[in-house]
Amino acid sequence: MITILTPRVIEALGRFNDAHPWDHNAHYHRWILRRLPRRCARALDVGSGSGDLARALTARAAAVHGVDADPRIVERARELTPAGAPVTFAVGEALAQEGTYEVVTCVAVLHHLPFAEALGHFRERLAPGGTLVVVGAYRASTRGDHLLGAVAVPLNAALGWIRNRGRTAPRPPSMTAPTRPASMTFAEIAEGAARLLPGARLRRRLFWRYTLVWRRH
Template sequence: MSLLERLDRFNRRHPWSHNDLYGPWAAHKVSAIGARRALDVGCGTGHLVDRLRHRVPEVTGLEPDPDTARRARERFAHTPGVTILQRGFDEEVGSGWDAITLVAVLHHLPLEPTLRALREALAPKGRLVIVGCHREEGPADLPLSLISALLNPLVGMVVQPRAVTEPPPHMRAPTAAPRESLAEIRAAVRRELPGARIRRGLFWRYTLVYDRPA
């Protein structure tokens, strides 16, 4: 068994969600503008929704996977101000949102049409917060990728010290490999979300913040 195979086996036995690392950052970016209504697209079982509900009076989560949406609805069944809808972003989601968040979701959707729809769904001065996945390409991705590969098992031992045979419920939603490189995403964002700020991050993620003009 090669070193990479051993590392992959270890990571599967000590899983942790890379997305959870960015939850506090995303919630802070939303609360920083005093949002009253927030939409979390692809909310999963509701980890980010749970953070947002303490800072935003009205939070709506969209989740296309039926089983995952059911778990989220059960989790917030008695939580005022939280609504979970089992639907995808390609369905009607309304407009006038003070904040919209997507964590590891955008790569499941057509890039430019989705960016355009997200922009139009925001209220004037509304904020879009994205934690996205990108396809690794070229030497620019290599340093953070190596650091992430080394840190991943260490964090896994802290978060999930006991070996498991399957990932926790919030990590069982359908996944997909990202199609676009970060350079391609930046180019699309320049066209659809002028002025957006994109940063390369750890654990094969990038962050994006866009404020719609008044």
């Protein structure tokens, strides 16, 4: 299997992204909102980071709770949240949450967790009729994966340039927790999700991501 994204290409892309930063995960926030009911009572955002998605979820949920294991980034999320907004942030482990929610979201976090245990935990957190939305990372393993990654390279550069156009200085990157490469292939993720979340809809996406949507009956 030929890897289209060579180390030289990855290094060049990294330099460009440093100069023209934008958030690949935030790119999918509007897409996530369109998969959710117009209104619901409670939403949980797992791995909420600086809180952008959790704050956006207030357009759908009467109350939103964001949880992240990094105390610094939780404090930053609180600082960025307007007073009176129906969203709370707490330091905590993703798999230690309790209660039930009509919506559970998880963006770029699942590959840091034990896969089967995490999906089982999210399933239990959902109220009947609730919706789980995951945006995750996977390990490229097929020619199609590498081709999709190659297509994303010029689009990534174009979006970085457009989103920073007109700025006298590049936008500073969002505060994020340390990351690690995904170890599971898309096929492995799809197979595991089919066992744990029957009927889940998965799809490869641009910018080295996949999406998973599941509704609990």
